[in-house]
Amino acid sequence: MCTKSRFVEWENYPDKKAAAHKILTSQTFPPNPEFQLGPIPGTNPVLPGTHWKMWHHAVGGELTDIPDDSWATVLKEKHPDMLHLLQFPYNGEPPKRLVTDKAITPNSLHFVRNHGGIPLIDKDKFSFTMDGLVAKPREYTLDDLMDESRFPRMEKTITIQCSGTRRIEQILLYPGQGDEVPQAPWAEGAIGTASYVGISLKKVIKECGGLINGAKHLEFYGADTYFKDDKVMNYLVSVPWSKVKANEVMLAWEMNGEILPAIHGYPLRIVVFGYIGARSVKWLYRIKAIKEPSRAPVQSQEYLYFPQQVGKHNFKLTDGIQIQEMPVSSAIMSPWTKQVCIHNGKIRCKGWAYSGGGRWPERVELSADGGFNWYTIPLENLSKKRKWTWRTWEYELPCDVEGWVEIVCRCWDSALNTQPTFIRTAWNWGLHVTHSCHRISVYSVNKTRKATQDRLKEFEQAGIPFGPITVPLAFPSQSWDDYEKFWKEHDPRDAEDD
Amino acid sequence: MCTKSRFVEWENYPDKKAAAHKILTSQTFPPNPEFQLGPIPGTNPVLPGTHWKMWHHAVGGELTDIPDDSWATVLKEKHPDMLHLLQFPYNGEPPKRLVTDKAITPNSLHFVRNHGGIPLIDKDKFSFTMDGLVAKPREYTLDDLMDESRFPRMEKTITIQCSGTRRIEQILLYPGQGDEVPQAPWAEGAIGTASYVGISLKKVIKECGGLINGAKHLEFYGADTYFKDDKVMNYLVSVPWSKVKANEVMLAWEMNGEILPAIHGYPLRIVVFGYIGARSVKWLYRIKAIKEPSRAPVQSQEYLYFPQQVGKHNFKLTDGIQIQEMPVSSAIMSPWTKQVCIHNGKIRCKGWAYSGGGRWPERVELSADGGFNWYTIPLENLSKKRKWTWRTWEYELPCDVEGWVEIVCRCWDSALNTQPTFIRTAWNWGLHVTHSCHRISVYSVNKTRKATQDRLKEFEQAGIPFGPITVPLAFPSQSWDDYEKFWKEHDPRDAEDD
Structure with missing residues (x-):
């Protein structure tokens, strides 16, 4: 002994x-x-x-x-x-x-x-x-x-x-x-x-x-x-x-x-x-x-x-x-949920994908719209394929819209298994095997847009950080002249009964 | 003045x-x-x-x-x-x-x-x-x-x-x-x-x-x-x-x-x-x-x-x-989210429904399955109909399943408007007008089920509260004899290659 x-x-x-x-x-x-x-x-x-x-x-x-x-x-x-x-x-x-x-x-x-x-x-x-x-x-x-x-x-x-x-x-x-x-x-x-x-x-x-x-x-x-x-x-x-x-x-x-x-x-x-x-x-x-x-x-x-x-x-x-073999899974390691992403139309994402039992990640996909449409990560952006290991990956995910977007990741393994859609789908009392599509919310700020670019410049010139996004405005977003001009050129708030 | x-x-x-x-x-x-x-x-x-x-x-x-x-x-x-x-x-x-x-x-x-x-x-x-x-x-x-x-x-x-x-x-x-x-x-x-x-x-x-x-x-x-x-x-x-x-x-x-x-x-x-x-x-x-x-x-x-x-x-x-008139909305006031509901096949729910601009709640509905199927609350369970007021309501919502269920409430107003499905649908920077279907997660424990009834009796006899549900088990859920019996009568965990 x-x-x-x-x-x-x-x-x-x-x-x-x-x-x-x-x-x-x-x-x-x-x-x-x-x-x-x-x-x-x-x-x-x-x-x-x-x-x-x-x-x-x-x-x-x-x-x-x-x-x-x-x-x-x-x-x-x-x-x-x-x-x-x-x-x-x-x-x-x-x-x-x-x-x-x-x-x-x-x-x-x-x-x-x-x-x-x-x-x-x-x-x-x-x-x-x-x-x-x-x-x-x-x-x-x-x-x-x-x-x-x-x-x-x-x-x-x-x-x-x-x-x-x-x-x-x-x-x-x-x-x-x-x-x-x-x-x-x-x-x-x-x-x-x-x-x-x-x-x-x-x-x-x-x-x-x-x-x-x-x-x-x-x-x-x-x-x-x-x-x-x-x-x-x-x-x-x-x-x-x-x-x-x-x-x-x-x-x-x-x-x-x-x-x-x-x-x-x-x-x-x-x-x-x-x-x-x-x-x-x-x-x-x-x-x-x-x-x-x-x-x-x-x-x-x-x-x-x-x-x-x-x-x-x-x-x-x-x-x-x-629980013996783990099912196919993946995770986004960057950006993080609730992060503000200031980008040029593409958000840089990194993460891993893995499947148990000697199955391996064949395809990894990212969505910037909550899982409605998917971008396949090019194979050259995935780490080496092996029978028993994960594959790490990175990708510049196209994202035009601004505001809160939901980035989702999913993997298809060598047996074509993929991940459940929502946490809800696979919840279990022991809280094991969380392998649903990984979802994060990030706040997208697209610098290629004119209004955003101008606004960011204002923050930069004032030397005030843009984030956290919840911090109150440091300066007005519109001049009063502009405000009045808008209402001269557009219908009033309340429709008239004429 | x-x-x-x-x-x-x-x-x-x-x-x-x-x-x-x-x-x-x-x-x-x-x-x-x-x-x-x-x-x-x-x-x-x-x-x-x-x-x-x-x-x-x-x-x-x-x-x-x-x-x-x-x-x-x-x-x-x-x-x-x-x-x-x-x-x-x-x-x-x-x-x-x-x-x-x-x-x-x-x-x-x-x-x-x-x-x-x-x-x-x-x-x-x-x-x-x-x-x-x-x-x-x-x-x-x-x-x-x-x-x-x-x-x-x-x-x-x-x-x-x-x-x-x-x-x-x-x-x-x-x-x-x-x-x-x-x-x-x-x-x-x-x-x-x-x-x-x-x-x-x-x-x-x-x-x-x-x-x-x-x-x-x-x-x-x-x-x-x-x-x-x-x-x-x-x-x-x-x-x-x-x-x-x-x-x-x-x-x-x-x-x-x-x-x-x-x-x-x-x-x-x-x-x-x-x-x-x-x-x-x-x-x-x-x-x-x-x-x-x-x-x-x-x-x-x-x-x-x-x-x-x-x-x-x-x-x-x-x-x-x-913002002038508020759109149609509703809320579940009881039970509360993350509450354990021990019930007899029906969960007692209470809440309100309202629509602005002189429209009023005509129909209020509840779902116990996340919004897939809906129960209409009988009119006699709604408070008085008036042009400018909410209607409060209560209802015994049928719920057979156990575990985390999502109770959802929605209202149809007199102009047949109803509520957006998810928070996501109507998020806005000013965080106003949160009128999406109101969703709460409750943990359903259905006493009409035999296994649950027996288990609740064990807690009662031991004088130990059942909740919060995250509190570790107070006593085993299965005897060893029962465990061994199961494995004698069923296939082993890992399939054999015969």
């Missing part, structure tokens, strides 16, 4: 689990903060994760320092401008302007959706176990896995997406499940693309003599501690053997040419191609071959895609589809 | 105006608070009107105490639960639950949209002047006007609506002109119905020998002080003679059987039937017959209805239609 450094292995220690459960049930914790019905906090971190911090302190022992340690790791490993949706367990995404800045996401900017504190693992004391329904259960050091004479090396560029991406759009219109940890209010940045180095899980299972006794699923054990219903446990999920067999599940120790960062799973993580990020377990210390999908809570009770009419008042877990 | 008590007559004193202008231009005032792009403040008063208070204090003299005096009048005359959109000048509407509680609005609950401080006028020193282009200009005391041998008494039930009603819906989607005084963030309550006693303005003009020299408009002078572009003035607007001639403009001194409250214009106000409230000048002390519509700022620069593509970047005043 793995040797602990700064984390707890719970699954082999039912007594420790029972002790923690006893502590958690004997204490009262304050109610969860409500963040969906009021305005989402404008702070950064957005949500603190107070409950989880308190639970860690209550259980104590090795867990006591984990909230502070984890935050220190965030500050050390991530970009200073990250948007921290949840401080602990850490959930963060890059600021909007940097999400698609590069087609391969730098490690410091890659989104992080952790379910527990960050385990600090000593590589030299680390081992990984393959057991359960395999012919020859085995334990491996990292050096064993890196031994190219035993396992062929694999390098893959993979987009990982959280099923919570763009959740904020659902929350703002139709609030749902409001637990702060499973439901962090993600924007469009809970997606990232990196090149991983490692080995195929299939080869490891082969070396262990293959699956036996009807095993059909592989359960991954992460060293992070998860809390659910006053119980503690390690982070556990599973994927079907069919996925592993296709060489689409990787054990990885390198990310974009660097040793895997602690926050991303050092020393060893799973990368499941084309599945939601929740299956790509970090700080992997064990894989168990099993017959049924994992019954652990992350697999059986969370990441479920419910029908639209199901909620706290009537749902059963089995009403939800366990 | 009128004798002052606690107000200033500016229009006959250019020197006083010039002095005030000098004071206002020699000082710097802090920028207007931005309230549209962030969350609207959750305070009550919502906006303080800091600028206007400072301007009053800067000009000083008779204006110094007006902000405090006015607020004292609000507290004395209005219902303690009023929603104060703007503290000074006072803008307030009844709380949602009371807007349509009675078909005739009690005085203490009638909305108030003041443009200046509340003048405190001594009735005994009060006089009213009719001048300008009339054959025999005259001055009247209140007793003169009340002399039934000279002027036949008139009693009319009239709905007055502010063109800002429901503005908050425009602001939340598409911010616009953001001056806090002309643009208070009204909800659905800036409308009220009262019975007024007074006389027809037409009779007064007749007594003054009629209009002469091509006069076609009547300009009303209010004793309140208005500020615009560093200038002070009385509140001035006009209506066309055609409106007066039809006996649709009244001088009123009584409201719902009581002496006109100070906040509503004591001792004398104008009531223009079927026009926006801005024309029904309060604290009336003068009417001037003129040739052209008033050039005063409220008439010429505000209450303009602009095309959708016009804004700070390109508009001219003459692009806007001066």
Whole structure:
């Protein structure tokens, strides 16, 4: 078994689990903060994760320092401008302007959706176990896995997406499940693309003599501690053997040419191609071959895609589809909603498009009229086509009209799937899989128009900023002579009865 | 001329105006608070009107105490639960639950949209002047006007609506002109119905020998002080003679059987039937017959209805239609948006419907599916039909589905006009005339459904409130036996390749 450094292995220690459960049930914790019905906090971190911090302190022992340690790791490993949706367990995404800045996401900017504190693992004391329904259960050091004479090396560029991406759009219109940890209010940045180095899980299972006794699923054990219903446990999920067999599940120790960062799973993580990020377990210390999908809570009770009419008042877990592959989606990363765009007849737009399950973006389209007419983004404006990655894009979107316009983005993937039209179409209680056409409202100011050009000049000459647009006028928009002239030349306001 | 008590007559004193202008231009005032792009403040008063208070204090003299005096009048005359959109000048509407509680609005609950401080006028020193282009200009005391041998008494039930009603819906989607005084963030309550006693303005003009020299408009002078572009003035607007001639403009001194409250214009106000409230000048002390519509700022620069593509970047005043009659509109006052509705297959709804210009609501309809299908509210569920008033209504709206539903209301008036479909359809820079179909999202929980009934019982037995819906589950929604049973009886999550 793995040797602990700064984390707890719970699954082999039912007594420790029972002790923690006893502590958690004997204490009262304050109610969860409500963040969906009021305005989402404008702070950064957005949500603190107070409950989880308190639970860690209550259980104590090795867990006591984990909230502070984890935050220190965030500050050390991530970009200073990250948007921290949840401080602990850490959930963060890059600021909007940097999400698609590069087609391969730098490690410091890659989104992080952790379910527990960050385990600090000593590589030299680390081992990984393959057991359960395999012919020859085995334990491996990292050096064993890196031994190219035993396992062929694999390098893959993979987009990982959280099923919570763009959740904020659902929350703002139709609030749902409001637990702060499973439901962090993600924007469009809970997606990232990196090149991983490692080995195929299939080869490891082969070396262990293959699956036996009807095993059909592989359960991954992460060293992070998860809390659910006053119980503690390690982070556990599973994927079907069919996925592993296709060489689409990787054990990885390198990310974009660097040793895997602690926050991303050092020393060893799973990368499941084309599945939601929740299956790509970090700080992997064990894989168990099993017959049924994992019954652990992350697999059986969370990441479920419910029908639209199901909620706290009537749902059963089995009403939800366990989320594995993500459907086709896209997002506009620039401009931002409610921004004033002063342009020359074209608004410069940037964004991403992605489809799960090894389907890829074939066509990306933009509309400047709410989705009535669409411009196809030329292929040369899309980043490289790959089986398992997003494509970033940019485009000068023609826009003649002025005032509030609605820019909409949609993608067609290689199987010709496209996105639902409205948030409404795909709302679900768990607020997952927000993949409707991405819509933003921007205020268009077209400098190629004479009246606008003249008006902008007035602002420029007065040295007064034009925006925000709600700020009252700095000077009149029409002279009184002009006003009187208009009424001499036109019918009066009220029609006469002659 | 009128004798002052606690107000200033500016229009006959250019020197006083010039002095005030000098004071206002020699000082710097802090920028207007931005309230549209962030969350609207959750305070009550919502906006303080800091600028206007400072301007009053800067000009000083008779204006110094007006902000405090006015607020004292609000507290004395209005219902303690009023929603104060703007503290000074006072803008307030009844709380949602009371807007349509009675078909005739009690005085203490009638909305108030003041443009200046509340003048405190001594009735005994009060006089009213009719001048300008009339054959025999005259001055009247209140007793003169009340002399039934000279002027036949008139009693009319009239709905007055502010063109800002429901503005908050425009602001939340598409911010616009953001001056806090002309643009208070009204909800659905800036409308009220009262019975007024007074006389027809037409009779007064007749007594003054009629209009002469091509006069076609009547300009009303209010004793309140208005500020615009560093200038002070009385509140001035006009209506066309055609409106007066039809006996649709009244001088009123009584409201719902009581002496006109100070906040509503004591001792004398104008009531223009079927026009926006801005024309029904309060604290009336003068009417001037003129040739052209008033050039005063409220008439010429505000209450303009602009095309959708016009804004700070390109508009001219003459692009806007001066708002007189309001178009057909309606609002749902109960339930409220984002409310959880636990019902027995029908959701109880209440609201109002109104049309300006002497058209009246003929049909009111509700939809529980976002406006796809409509239920007509039976006529017996509508309040009395009158030429110049709203109709309040209530209805048990059938709703079978559970989850977020969109309830929509629309009215067809006597000329068969109906409301635009979406906010988007009628957005305008001045954020006036929000008359699109009123849409609210409510979370439907249908107790006639078995699963819901059982689940609600669980909450009841545990003594835990069901809402807010975002609050995490208090107990599991499905037993593990049930979960395992489901998976024995159904296909596994991932299809097998057999």
